[in-house]
Amino acid sequence: MAFLLSKLPSLSALLSAYGSLSATIILIRTILCQIIPNPVRDYISSKLSQSLSHYFYPDFTFIIEEHWQAVNNETFRAVEAYLSTRIGPSAGSILIGSNSLDPHNLEQGIPVGCNIIDQFQGMQLEWSLGSIGTNRSFHMERRYFQLTCKKSDQHRIMESYFHHIASTAKTILRGRQNLRIYTYDRRGGRWESAVFKHPATFKTLAMEPERKEEIINNLNSFVRGKDYFQKRGRAWKCGYLLHGPPGTGKSSLVAAIANHLRYNIYDLQLQSVQSDADLRRILTSTTNRSILLVEDIDCSTKASRDRTEIKDDQEEHGEDYQTCRLSPSDPGLTLSGLLNFIDGLWSSCGDERVIIFTTNHKDKLDPALIRPGRMDYDVYMGYCSFTGFKQLAETYLQIKHHRLFAAIEDLLKKVSVTPAEVAQQLMKSDEPQAILESFIEFLEIERN
Structure with missing residues (x-):
């Protein structure tokens, strides 16, 4: 051990060697800085840093x-x-x-x-x-x-x-x-969802076959229409206005559209929207390839109502009647905000969106809301026709023909009943003969 220690250089020798090495490095660095241009030095430095980074932090x-x-x-x-x-x-x-x-x-x-x-x-x-x-x-x-x-x-x-x-x-x-249906939680400030299992399909809808085929073709064209919309400078969206008396199948048609497209549904209650800015924030938090549903839009907000009716109501109730004010300082949701959401600049924030409005009273809506170009398809959901009845009979009773159909066809020409009323009658029994006889009695009573 003493022999090894005696061979070690002294401290003064180490300091002298270190000084010589430092001086040499400084000299070489000075020469390189004078000879090598700045861009080359920066390139070498960056490559060296990348190499060390890849080695130590891969x-x-x-x-x-x-x-x-x-x-x-x-x-x-x-x-x-x-x-x-x-x-x-x-x-x-x-x-x-x-x-x-x-x-x-x-x-x-x-x-x-x-x-x-x-x-x-x-x-x-x-x-x-x-x-x-x-x-x-x-x-x-x-x-x-x-x-x-x-x-x-x-x-x-x-x-x-x-x-x-x-x-x-x-x-x-x-x-x-599994599809999902979302509702907006105003207090939590987010969409909450549940599994959507509505069984309605276009096959089970009590609707004229030609009308069904037209809607299906429109939906299929829409899904394939990305390039079509882009070439024409339009947002990739479409709007449906479903209107007609209560019980005529508007909600069932929405479910059939969702099941056909395999799109989730965002069910928006406009009463929960405090202002136009709030509406924009809510809508931009929905996803692409979805359905935005506003049911009973004529009842949801006064912003959608015909302004001539609102003017009459203002004379009776006061100026604040025009907007859905939640507080004196809140302007509420306005017709302008609603229109901008349908086809304004904010409507382009997202792709492959289907917007559906439903109403029992189309005449109460402001014309600006439903003019051509805003709602692409106007679908009237009327009273049950004989064709619709036959579809319901096949769905509920599993029959396509019966000797009592002729009497029912004649009565349906004279009586206005909704598909919901027909379905309720057809669900009373499992025996087709008894059900059809009971249904004829129901129609006779309604006619009188």
Whole structure:
């Protein structure tokens, strides 16, 4: 040990060597700075930094938040749909739930904190779902997905992987088994949903076959019409006005449209909208490929009513009658705000949207609200025809012909009954003969 210590250089020798090395480095640096141009030095420096970064920090992270600017982030929605099919043993946890006690109806989701491993083109990719805080006043949270990959795979992920996710999610969403219906929680400031299981289809609707086919063709053209709308400079949306007496099947038609398109429904109660700004915020939080439904719009807000009627009412009730004021300082929802939502600039914030208004009194609506160009399709839902009755008889009694049909056809020409009234009569028994006889008695009473 003493021998080894005796061979070590002295402190003065070490300091002298360090000084010589520092001087040499400074000299070389000075020479390089004078010889090598600044752009070349910056390039070398950046490449050296990248190399060291790749060596010491080889991972890269993508962050995908639930909201993007003022609207929902469709990339987040696509990732959520895609990863729900990739949950496996690597996840460590899974979110499950059901709207029934049938064990075969269990649905699975992604819980916050869950980690999912995905494989794509030889790359191993790690996903996790996180959440940023909670607002106690409005019960809001900001969720985000985090994708961790190798830095060397960053370009391939941007060019290929996200395109793969988008196309896969589109197929998943169009073929989803369960639709959802949303209602806006004004106090919580968010949409809340439930599983939508309405059984109505175009096959079961009590409507003239020609009218059904026309609506189906319009819907199919709309879904395929992205390029059509873009070339004509129009937002990718369409509007339906369903009007007619109560019980004529307006809600059933909405359900049939949702089941045909496989679109979720956002049921908006305009009474919960405090102002035009509030309406814009609510609508931009809906998703693409959805139906926005406003039922009984003539009763929902005075902003939709004919202004000539409002003027008469103002003379009786005062000036504040024009808008739905919730407080003296709140201007309320106005007709201008409603029109801007239908076909103004804000109507373009989203794609593949179907807007449906229903009303029992079309004559009470302001003409500006329903003029051509705002509501694309005007659908009158009238009283039950004989064709509609035959459809209901096939649905409820499983019969297409009966000797009593002739008498019923003659009576339906003289009596106005709604499809809802007909359905109620056909549900009284399982015996077709007794049901039809009872229905004839009902029509005779209604005629008299």
